[in-house]
Amino acid sequence: MGKMLARLFAASDERSCASLAWSSWRCLPRLAAARFDFVFRSMSALCAVGVFVTLSAVLIVLAIAAWPAFQAFGPKFFVADVWNPVTDSFGALSSVFGTVVTAFLAMAIAVPIAYGIAFFLTQLAPAWLARPVAIAVELLAGIPSIIYGMWGLLALAPFVRHSLQPTLESFLGPIPVIGSLFRGPCYGVGIMTASWILAIMVLPYVATFLREIFETVPDMLKESAYALGATTWDVMSQVIMPYVRVAAMGGVVLGLGRALGETMAVTFVVGNAHRISPSLFAPGTTISSTIANEFNEATGALYTSSLLALGLILFVITFLVLAAGRLLVRMLDKDRTGMRGR
Amino acid sequence: MAAFSGAFGIQRRRVYMDRFARFLAISASGLGVALLAAILATLIAKGWDALSSAFFLLPTSAPGQQGGMLNAMIGSLMMSALGMAVAIPMGILAGIHLAEYGRAARSSTALRFLNDILLSAPSICIGMFVYEILVRPMHGFSGYAGACALAIIALPVIVRTTEDMLALVPDRLREAAFALGSPQWHVIVFVCSRLVRSGIVTGVLLAASRIVGETAPLLFTALNNQYLSFDLSKPTASLTVTIFHYAMSPYDDWHKMAWGGALLVTFTVLAMNVVARVMTSGRRNT
Numbered sequence: 001m002g003k004m005l006a007r008l009f010a011a012s013d014e015r016s017c018a019s020l021a022w023s024s025w026r027c028l029p030r031l032a033a034a035r036f037d038f039v040f041r042s043m044s045a046l047c048a049v050g051v052f053v054t055l056s057a058v059l060i061v062l063a064i065a066a067w068p069a070f071q072a073f074g075p076k077f078f079v080a081d082v083w084n085p086v087t088d089s090f091g092a093l094s095s096v097f098g099t100v101v102t103a104f105l106a107m108a109i110a111v112p113i114a115y116g117i118a119f120f121l122t123q124l125a126p127a128w129l130a131r132p133v134a135i136a137v138e139l140l141a142g143i144p145s146i147i148y149g150m151w152g153l154l155a156l157a158p159f160v161r162h163s164l165q166p167t168l169e170s171f172l173g174p175i176p177v178i179g180s181l182f183r184g185p186c187y188g189v190g191i192m193t194a195s196w197i198l199a200i201m202v203l204p205y206v207a208t209f210l211r212e213i214f215e216t217v218p219d220m221l222k223e224s225a226y227a228l229g230a231t232t233w234d235v236m237s238q239v240i241m242p243y244v245r246v247a248a249m250g251g252v253v254l255g256l257g258r259a260l261g262e263t264m265a266v267t268f269v270v271g272n273a274h275r276i277s278p279s280l281f282a283p284g285t286t287i288s289s290t291i292a293n294e295f296n297e298a299t300g301a302l303y304t305s306s307l308l309a310l311g312l313i314l315f316v317i318t319f320l321v322l323a324a325g326r327l328l329v330r331m332l333d334k335d336r337t338g339m340r341g342r
Numbered sequence: 343m344a345a346f347s348g349a350f351g352i353q354r355r356r357v358y359m360d361r362f363a364r365f366l367a368i369s370a371s372g373l374g375v376a377l378l379a380a381i382l383a384t385l386i387a388k389g390w391d392a393l394s395s396a397f398f399l400l401p402t403s404a405p406g407q408q409g410g411m412l413n414a415m416i417g418s419l420m421m422s423a424l425g426m427a428v429a430i431p432m433g434i435l436a437g438i439h440l441a442e443y444g445r446a447a448r449s450s451t452a453l454r455f456l457n458d459i460l461l462s463a464p465s466i467c468i469g470m471f472v473y474e475i476l477v478r479p480m481h482g483f484s485g486y487a488g489a490c491a492l493a494i495i496a497l498p499v500i501v502r503t504t505e506d507m508l509a510l511v512p513d514r515l516r517e518a519a520f521a522l523g524s525p526q527w528h529v530i531v532f533v534c535s536r537l538v539r540s541g542i543v544t545g546v547l548l549a550a551s552r553i554v555g556e557t558a559p560l561l562f563t564a565l566n567n568q569y570l571s572f573d574l575s576k577p578t579a580s581l582t583v584t585i586f587h588y589a590m591s592p593y594d595d596w597h598k599m600a601w602g603g604a605l606l607v608t609f610t611v612l613a614m615n616v617v618a619r620v621m622t623s624g625r626r627n628t
Contacts, residue, residue: 030507040527041443047432048439048450051457051501054494059462116370119398124367132420135619136375140535142615143381144555147604150589154597155384207374231360252464261464263558264586287560288466295470295562308470309453322459 007275029065061317066309072302083274083290085298090306092313094274098284099314102266103193103279106198114203119209123232134211140206149268152197153189157269160196161188163279184279187271192280194270198262202255203233207235209251213244250328257322261314263288287314352398353462385605401570402584405593411603412572417579420566421485422553425492425572430546433497437504437542440529452560454505462497467496471557477563485574488564495556496549507538544618551614556580581607 073090082090112181117137121130162286165186173179241248271283274294287310298301298304403409409413435458444450476487492609511534520530535542565577566584570600581603588600 007443023517034525035529037525040530044435044439044443048444048501050432051436051460052453055456055460055463057475058467061471061474062467063468113370113373115362116367117374119363120367120371125363125371133371133375136378137371139376139612140374140381142551142555142612143608144557144582144611146555146557147381147385147608150585150600150604151381151384153589154388155380166589181423203374203377224412231356233360233363234356236363244364257451258462260467261462263466264582290462291466292558292561295473296565297351308474311467311470313489314464318462318464322462323455325454326458326501 018277021026042316058310059319062312062315064306066305066312068301069305069309073306077306078313081276085294085300085303088300088302092287092301092310094276095287095290096313098191098194099260099271099286099288099317101284102194102270103256104214105195106202106259107256108251109195109199110203110206110255113199114206114210114255117203117207118214119236122214123208123209123236134208137204137207140200141208145201145262145264145266146304148197148201150340152188152193152265152269156196157193158187159188160190160193160281165192167301180278181280184277184282184313186281187283189269189271189283190279190281190285191270191277194266194284194286195280197265197269198259201262201265206246206255209254213247213251214240227229246331247329250325250331252301253321253325253328257318257325260321261288261318263292267292285299287311346431348537373543382608383532383606384558385601387597389601389603389605392504393605394596397599397602402568402599404577405591405596405627409599411581411584411599411606413567414579414581414584415606416486416570417556417564418581419462419576420572420574421492421560422488422550423581424489424555425496426546426550428489428493428548429496429500431547432493433500433545434504434542436497436501437508438530438535440501440505441508442526442534457498460494461502463560465495466558467558469562472559472566479531483563483565485564485576485578486576488560488580489574491555491559492553492561493560496553499539499552500545503548504542506541507541507545508534510541511537515531540621544622547614547618547621551611554614555582561586 005304013186064099071082076091078092080089081093082089082091083094084090089285094310117133121134121137125133165188168182172182221239221243222235225235230238266286267289269285270289272285272289273283274285274290277284291307291311291314294305298307359439394410398410398415400410401407401413402411409592416624436453439452440454444453470496472487472491476490477483480487508530515533515537518530519533520526524532560580560583564580564583566587567577567579571578583598585603585607588596588603591597
């Protein structure tokens with residue numbers, strides 16, 4: 001684009017214009033070139049501001065569209081555990097509950113595995129192995145979320161229904177309190193399956209992030225520890241982790257932000273039932289899957305507005321979580337390195 | 343560091359602990375690779391048979407009849423191309439602003455921050471936003487609305503990579519060009535951008551691979567269309583939304599088509615990812 005414009009303005013001697021040692025007197029008069037600088041500068045500034053405008057427009061438009069729902073239900077919208085299109089009464093609690101529970105469960109599953117992968121890639125694996133494994137993990141991040149959803153529904157859900165849940169239930173079900181987490185009919189789809197799929201989806205982000213920040217630790221620190229007789233795990237837990245702790249937390253929070261907003265994969269496997277159940281295997285719903293399932297079929301202004309209100313809640317929650325994550329990551333940047341987290 | 347010194351028992355415990363941690367780390371990595379392999383294997387096993395000539399040449403049909411995904415592929419291509427056509431110039435220019443003109447400005451710090459937020463914002467919210475600003479006022483779903491939603495998703499990816507790449511250009515080169523009397527736009531377009539061209543293309547590829555696989559923002563914007571259509575002002579089919587409907591349906595032949603579509607989308611996206619990665623790794627080595 002810039003190149004085309006440049007051709008327009010400086011068509012007189014294209015070859016010399018293109019070379020690095022360009023001399024301005026051979027092209028169009030300087031005045032024109034300087035004036036174009038103003039145009040180019042303004043255009044790029046405008047586009048940069050476009051990012052800000054887009055983000056605030058999303059927030060404002062969703063807020064305006066959600067207003068009727070907030071007006072009709074008031075603060076009760078946030079705490080009401082009811083979602084009934086027939087009687088036009090809506091509350092966000094069951095969706096928010098599902099969103100938060102699946103995201104946190106997913107992080108609980110994904111973070112230890114991601115930590116292990118990052119540990120392996122940076123400290124243990126020889127170079128010939130580290131590179132392909134790293135690429136494989138990064139490719140996992142490239143798979144579209146709808147594929148995860150399909151795979152979860154048609155491949156993982158049967159496994160949960162026939163193997164995982166019956167096994168867990170027979171072992172842990174009889175225990176009081178904890179047991180209720182695992183009891184219940186076996187559907188295959190539900191909070192637990194959704195959490196697993198989400199965990200697989202955020203795993204590559206967290207693993208790649210941790211790998212990158214582990215690599216910022218200066219070799220001298222690690223070698224000093226080895227010289228004192230430390231094992232690899234000692235170095236990992238007592239040298240590397242203290243060095244990157246804040247940024248690592250930031251990376252985990254960024255992963256959480258992704259897990260909260262994920263839509264398609266969850267829609268397939270969460271079960272889409274508006275209820276809050278103590279069992280982890282019971283079908284539930286999340287904000288994003290509620291929207292994906294019901295928005296096109298929503299009849300009536302209040303129904304649509306309630307869904308938009310859910311969207312606004314989701315947007316605000318992820319905004320806050322992502323902002324917190326970025327701030328944590330930035331703390332490392334300022335102190336030690338020039339890198340910016342993904 | 344107390345654990346480093348000390349008695350034989352502690353020593354042995356540390357060694358065992360180390361072995362245990364190594365074992366767990368290796369298992370975790372094995373699990374990561376195995377997951378990728380499992381997903382790809384399932385896709386190939388179930389999707390390969392669906393990729394017949396009918397799949398590529400016929401539009402979608404009712405269950406039980408022979409059909410393909412032609413309309414969905416064309417819809418996906420058109421919307422992604424239009425979305426990229428909007429996002430590429432905007433994204434590159436915005437990246438240039440952040441890395442060059444407004445490099446030190448305080449507003450740029452805020453813009454970088456907001457761009458990073460937009461980068462991971464829930465795509466379904468973007469879909470709802472476009473529904474509110476385009477679909478509802480125009481009283482109809484359209485491919486243009488879908489392309490708009492995709493552009494919003496691609497934009498921050500391109501901004502981010504363009505800025506990161508331009509930041510790699512050493513200031514000495516800029517100063518050398520300035521010393522020859524070049525105006526700043528000239529330095530940016532002919533010196534800086536040229537040096538990191540492959541990096542910028544990588545960002546564009548990554549953005550394209552992301553929007554080709556997006557479903558959520560298209561659900562309420564482009565909707566779907568079971569007939570072959572080149573008109574973006576009408577509801578437009580896309581591969582991903584079609585896969586969604588087919589996979590959620592109870593029909594076996596639709597499931598099979600969905601697997602075929604999934605295979606196609608996944609390998610397109612992964613191929614773009616691999617190409618992008620090869621391009622940047624080549625850059626880093628030189």
